[in-house]
Each structure stands twice: as structure tokens, then as C-alpha cells.
Amino acid sequence: MLNYVWMSLIVIGLLVGAGKDINDEVRNTYRNGIPIEATVRVEKTPTALRQTWEGDLVIPAEAFNRFYGITSSVSEIRQPVEMTTLSSGMTTISIPVDESSPEIWKEMARNSSSGNKLAGTVNSIKFSDDKSTAQVSLLLEKVNYVKLRAITKAALDYADTAVTISLGLIGVMALWLGVVKIAEEAGLLKVLTKLLTPVTSRLFPDVPADHPAVAAMIMNIAANMLGLNNAATPLGLKAMEELNKLNPKLGTATNAMCTFLVINTAGLTLIPATAIAIRAAQGSAEPGIIIGTSIFGAGCATVAGLISVKILERLPRYKKALLVDGHAPEPSNG
Amino acid sequence: MVELFRNIINIISVAAVPLMFFVFVGWGIVRKVKVYEVFVEGAKDGFHVAIKIIPYLVAMLVAIGIFRASGAMDVVIAVLSPVSHLIGMPPETVPLAILRPLSGSGSMGLMTELMKVHGPDSFIGVLASTMYGSSETTFYVLAVYFGSVGIKNTRHALPAGIIADIFGMLGALFICRIFFGV
Numbered sequence: 001m002l003n004y005v006w007m008s009l010i011v012i013g014l015l016v017g018a019g020k021d022i023n024d025e026v027r028n029t030y031r032n033g034i035p036i037e038a039t040v041r042v043e044k045t046p047t048a049l050r051q052t053w054e055g056d057l058v059i060p061a062e063a064f065n066r067f068y069g070i071t072s073s074v075s076e077i078r079q080p081v082e083m084t085t086l087s088s089g090m091t092t093i094s095i096p097v098d099e100s101s102p103e104i105w106k107e108m109a110r111n112s113s114s115g116n117k118l119a120g121t122v123n124s125i126k127f128s129d130d131k132s133t134a135q136v137s138l139l140l141e142k143v144n145y146v147k148l149r150a151i152t153k154a155a156l157d158y159a160d161t162a163v164t165i166s167l168g169l170i171g172v173m174a175l176w177l178g179v180v181k182i183a184e185e186a187g188l189l190k191v192l193t194k195l196l197t198p199v200t201s202r203l204f205p206d207v208p209a210d211h212p213a214v215a216a217m218i219m220n221i222a223a224n225m226l227g228l229n230n231a232a233t234p235l236g237l238k239a240m241e242e243l244n245k246l247n248p249k250l251g252t253a254t255n256a257m258c259t260f261l262v263i264n265t266a267g268l269t270l271i272p273a274t275a276i277a278i279r280a281a282q283g284s285a286e287p288g289i290i291i292g293t294s295i296f297g298a299g300c301a302t303v304a305g306l307i308s309v310k311i312l313e314r315l316p317r318y319k320k321a322l323l324v325d326g327h328a329p330e331p332s333n334g
Numbered sequence: 335m336v337e338l339f340r341n342i343i344n345i346i347s348v349a350a351v352p353l354m355f356f357v358f359v360g361w362g363i364v365r366k367v368k369v370y371e372v373f374v375e376g377a378k379d380g381f382h383v384a385i386k387i388i389p390y391l392v393a394m395l396v397a398i399g400i401f402r403a404s405g406a407m408d409v410v411i412a413v414l415s416p417v418s419h420l421i422g423m424p425p426e427t428v429p430l431a432i433l434r435p436l437s438g439s440g441s442m443g444l445m446t447e448l449m450k451v452h453g454p455d456s457f458i459g460v461l462a463s464t465m466y467g468s469s470e471t472t473f474y475v476l477a478v479y480f481g482s483v484g485i486k487n488t489r490h491a492l493p494a495g496i497i498a499d500i501f502g503m504l505g506a507l508f509i510c511r512i513f514f515g516v
Binding site: 001002005006009010012013014016017020147150151153154155157158159161162163165166167169170171172173174175176177178179180181182183184185186187188223226227228231233234236237240241243244247250251252253257258260261262264265266267269270271272273274275276278279282283284285286287288289290291292293294296297298299300301302303304305308309312313315318321322 | 337339340343344346347350351354355357358359361362364365367369372373374375376377378379380381383384385387388391392393394395396397398399400401402403404405406409435442445446449450453454455459460463464465466467468469470471472475476478479480482483484485486487488489490491492493494495497498499500501502503504505506508509510513
């Protein structure tokens with residue numbers, strides 16, 4: 001199933017992205033090649049030292065919306081601009097885009113060559129008598145294939161993120177694996193395991209009750225409950241390593257692994273610390289109000305996950321994947 | 335009551351790690367384990383495990399990145415809108431429900447955004463933070479945990495994980511409607 005989900009994410013992503021780009025191209029969403037009329041309130045005129053005109057670009061909201069064929073734009077468009085007349089006689093314009101800029105311009109700027117500015121050329125410029133305002137007709141830089149560019153960027157960025165996350169795990173992994181190793185050698189894990197045997201033997205019938213995997217799983221689940229994410233992942237990976245020692249068919253997940261994974265993905269935690277912290281940061285009067293509801297929600301997820309994992313593992317198609325050379329494997333003794 | 339529970343859990347959370355170190359190492363010394371040597375021996379594996387995860391995590395995150403950047407989320411939301419309408423889920427929170435199992439940082443950003451727009455104590459704000467707290471980033475956990483031991487055939491883990499996510503979101507919606515419903 002993972003194969004299909006993975007493929008679907010990519011194929012749907014590419015198709016939708018390409019579709020949107022074709023749609024943009026056909027409808028000319030960004031009005032490539034069509035000049036837009038605007039007024040510039042001139043604040044600084046060129047001097048011997050400075051070759052630029054500076055001022056505010058003003059476009060009435062109605063004209064802006066009509067030009068781009070949108071309805072959602074804010075009031076009057078007012079942006080600082082810089083115009084430069086080159087020696088060739090051509091005048092270029094540069095519009096820095098910020099938070100207050102209209103959505104469509106922000107999107108165009110993100111896809112422009114500079115990343116945060118709209119660049120263009122001035123087709124015609126007509127000054128008022130006192131030179132305080134100018135009527136300009138602008139041709140903005142061409143914008144196209146927005147989504148395909150975004151997809152390329154996302155693919156490269158996320159590949160980078162994956163490596164950053166993995167490498168970031170090294171230190172904390174080493175720390176916890178070291179500490180757990182001490183507990184293992186000291187026989188502490190056996191004590192912990194014995195206490196919870198009634199629960200674990202039901203959840204993981206294939207894992208011998210005194211196997212080190214059980215202790216690692218218990219510690220991982222406990223760390224998750226307490227919201228100790230830094231400890232939970234290394235302990236969980238330790239548990240996976242131990243469970244893999246019982247795996248008769250390397251590369252294929254065992255029933256115990258799937259059960260353990262589902263408990264982890266359901267994410268039952270007594271204090272949803274991240275959500276509470278963000279609520280507090282957003283000025284909530286009662287940030288902790290979601291503790292109860294989150295426990296309920298994650299409880300639902302855990303119960304539903306455990307029931308479905310136990311039902312699904314009996315399905316022939318998932319049972320078949322466990323067979324080694326077409327035979328059921330010998331029961332493992334750990 | 336909630337406050338007391340929260341305080342107790344907070345104390346346990348803060349004390350858990352130092353206490354664990356103390357008990358584990360202390361127990362080791364009592365049992366005459368060569369603690370330093372054993373620690374180093376165990377810690378040695380940390381590097382290998384982290385490196386082993388990389389290809390699995392790259393594969394997973396890149397696919398999710400492509401999906402998100404393409405704007406395909408809007409298509410999924412449109413397809414699901416009759417369902418969300420039927421169960422009384424506010425349309426604003428549907429993207430969060432879909433993104434939650436895919437991306438931890440993405441869904442955190444979305445939750446923050448919803449609270450910023452609607453207020454953290456509004457129904458949508460409470461529901462969004464409950465939804466965030468009711469599940470884990472399933473695809474990330476799957477890639478990391480299975481990746482660390484080289485599992486390629488994940489069998490029924492993903493369907494069960496997704497069923498768990500769906501029930502987590504439904505449970506969050508149900509309980510929020512009972513307690514904070516409008």
C-alpha cells in the first residue's frame with residue numbers, strides 16, 4: 001500500500017501542478033505581455049548623482065481588480081517604486097513587494113528572478129505639468145510555470161530537510177542508546193518488562209514476554225505519553241531494532257512491528273505540549289483546555305488503530321507477505 | 335482539576351529524563367556494570383541508525399513536498415467537502431485534518447494560522463489544536479521507524495495508521511462539538 005500512496009502523492013502532485021500551470025497559461029492569469037496603467041507620485045527626481053526616479057505607484061482598486069480579473073483585492077494599491085532610465089533610452093521599473101502587497105503580486109514576485117521584487121519596463125511615461133505625478137504604462141516581467149517551479153523547489157528543499165532531520169538525530173540517538181544499554185546490562189529492563197507482561201503479551205503475542213524489545217517498547221510508549229519526543233524516537237528505534245531480531249523475513253514488517261507502529265502514529269500523549277504552547281502564544285485565555293479533548297481524540301485513534309491492526313493482520317494478503325519461500329516461518333524463540 | 339492534572343504531568347515530564355539517567359546509571363553501578371564502557375558501546379549505534387533513515391525519509395518527504403507545492407491539497411479538499419459538510423466539520427479545518435498525518439511542521443503552521451484568524455478560544459481554534467494534539471505525523475513515523483531497520487514491505491501498518499488518524503480526527507471533532515459546540 002505504501003507504494004501506491006507514495007506514487008499517488010507524486011503523480012497527483014505533478015498532474016495538478018501541470019494542470020494549474022496550463023490553466024494559468026491559457027487564461028494568462030498573470031497578464032504576461034499586457035501593459036498595466038498606473039500613476040506614479042514622484043518624490044525624488046534624478047540628479048547628477050542618482051539616475052532614478054523614486055515615488056509611490058498608485059493603482060485604484062477597481063482598475064487593479066479589472067486588470068487581473070479578480071475580486072478579492074484590498075483598497076487602493078500603493079507601492080514604493082524606483083524607475084531608472086538606461087543609456088539606451090529604455091526605462092525600467094522595480095517594485096519591491098512586501099506583506100501589504102496584493103496576493104497576486106506576492107505570488108508573481110516569488111516566481112520572479114529576484115524573488116522579492118517585480119521588475120518591468122515602462123512603455124510610456126507622461127508627466128503632469130508640475131512633474132509631481134506621472135502616468136505610466138508598465139510591462140511587468142513574464143511569470144509562468146509557477147507550480148512546476150514550486151514543485152522543483154519543494155523536492156530539492158525537502159530532500160535537504162530529510163537529511164537535516166536524520167543527522168540531527170545522531171546525538172540524541174547515541175545518548176539514549178547508551179543509557180538503555182546500561183539498563184539492559186544491569187538487568188533493569190527485565191524488571192520493567194515483567195511488570196507489564198499482562199498487557200504486552202496480549203498486544204504483541206509473537207514477542208517472547210522477556211525479550212528486550214518489550215522493555216524498549218514500554219519505555220518508548222511511556223516517553224510518548226509524557227511528551228518526551230527527544231527520548232521517544234531513539235527508544236522507539238531501539239525497539240524496532242530488537243523486534244527486527246525476531247523477524248524471520250528481513251525487509252518485511254512483522255505483526256508486532258505494525259502494532260507498535262500504530263500505537264506510535266496514534267500519538268497518545270498526556271500533555272499535547274506543542275499545541276498548548278502555540279495556544280498560549282496566540283493569547284488563549286485557557287491554553288490547557290485541550291488536554292482532555294486531545295486525550296480523547298488520541299484515545300480514539302489508538303483504539304481504532306489497535307482494532308484495525310489486529311483485524312488487518314489476519315487478512316490473507318498481509319499474511320502471505322510474511323511467508324518465507326512459500327512456507328510459514330518457524331516460530332522464533334528470540 | 336485540569337490545572338492539578340496539568341501540574342502533576344508537568345513535574346513528571348520535567349523530572350523524567352534526569353530521573354531515568356539517575357536510576358539507570360545508579361542501578362548499573364549497584365550491579366557492578368562497567369557503566370562508561372557499556373554506554374559507549376551502546377551509543378556507537380546512534381550514528382548508523384541515523385544514517386540508515388536518510389533514504390527512507392528523503393523518499394517520503396520529497397513526495398509530500400511535491401504534493402503540497404502543487405496545490406493538490408485544494409483538489410482533495412474539494413473532493414472531501416461533501417463528507418466534511420455531512421459530519422459537521424468546519425471547512426476551514428479540513429486541510430489540517432489531511433495535512434496532520436503528512437507533515438508535522440506543515441500542520442503546525444496551519445493550526446497556528448487558524449488560531450490567528452479565528453482566535454485560539456473560538457470553536458475552530460479549539461478544534462484545530464485538539465486535532466493537532468490527537469495524532470502523530472504518521473508518514474514520518476512510518477519512514478523513520480521502518481527505515482531504521484530497512485523494512486520496505488510495510489504490510490498493514492499504513493492502512494491501520496490511516497484508520498487511526500481518521501478516528502483521531504473524528505474523535506476530536508466529536509468531543510469538541512460536545513464541549514465547545516456552537
